[in-house]
Amino acid sequence: MTLQRAHTSSVSSGFLRMYVAARSVRSSLSASSPAAS
Secondary structure, three states: OHHHHHHHHHHHHHHHHHHHHHHHHHHHHHHHOOOOO
16 A cells, blocks of 8 residues: 555656646747747
């Protein structure tokens, strides 16, 4: 049970990290090329 909980926590934190990375990349892209948005 504890192992499953730790695995779920690491997976959700991984998704959160990918989401934050995608947001920062998208914001930097829109900042470098405002005409694209």
